[in-house]
Amino acid sequence: MKILKYLAYSLVLGLMLASCTKHEILPDTRPAEDAEFQLHYFEPVVNQASNYIDSVFVNGILYSSVNGSGQLVPYNGVPGGATGRFFSVKSGEVNFKFYRKDQVVYDKTCTLNPGKQNVIVHDMNLAPIVLDNQFPYPHTSEWTPGSIYTTDSISSIKFINLLYEAPGQPYDGKLQYQWQHPRTKEWINLGTPVGFGEATNREIITVVKEVYNSSGSCRIDYRILDENGDILQVRNSSGKMVDYSDYWTGYIGQAKMHFFRGFRTVEPRCNVSQWGSL
DSSP, X not given: OHHHHHHHHHHHHHHHHHHHHHTOOOOOOOOOOSEEEEEEEOOSOOXXXXXXXXXXXXXXXXXXXXXXTOOBOTTEEESOSSTTOOEEEOSEEXXXXXXXXXXXXXXXXXXXXXXXXXXXXOOTTSOOEEEEOOOSOOOOOOOOTTOTTTOOEEEXXXXXXXXXXXXXXXXXXXXXXXXXXXXXXXXXXOSSOBOTTOBOOOEEEEEOOXXXXXXXXXXXXXXXXXXXXXXXXXXXXXXXXXXXXXXXXXXXXXXXEEEEEEESSSSSBOEEEEEEOO
16 A cells, blocks of 8 residues: 555656646847837828828738837837837847738838837838937936925937928028027027928937926927028918917926928928937
8 A cells, every 4th residue: 555655656756747748938048139219100191091001010010010010100119009109129230011901002121230229211212211219218307406395307309300391301501409498488499400301319308397396397389590690480270371389388397309201382281399318
């Protein structure tokens, strides 16, 4: 009986060891992909369903889709769903392929570097524009010791010029983006003038908290100067040429990108699309 008992114990122990070996759990030691990117679609088209990108393949792998991390629509980007998300891929030559239903509508390659960047498709016949996202984001502020509870704080903006004059014709001149200080009402240059496909550095703007017991936000007004130093003239909804102006709510600590896109003189009219990096 003792022999049978020991045999039974040995059998159970053997099965346990085999089970542990078969289902051994190991940490994922694959190296992380070293390039991170957010993908944007800024072809100057009407924002309607027929122009949506249903799926995005990166180096032949599905990265985004209607049922995945988001449909890619005009004047927006992926990954969607939350601020501060990036896709990752191995740095070097990277291929982007867009599908509408089962049809390939874009198939171009660009070079991505290690780190965070923004990839912008503005013409289906051209390779994407790649911009450094400039991470880590600015975090200094104007506060002075003794006044930390009522002081101004900061946000950061990066301006990208994607303005078309007319179909197939990028705007020729350089644009100077400006913001208005919420307290002094002074107009301040946001970086230096940039041409089509170019971007300013990520620049700090001042946010003056409007509600004391809050995370902190206020209205920030913006305008754009043309190459002559005049306020840029753009077409409005009535078909008239008027001075460009806009405003956004600025929040303490956020890092935003302002894409100036569309046509200056025809439909779809130009405007700024805001995208959150943080």
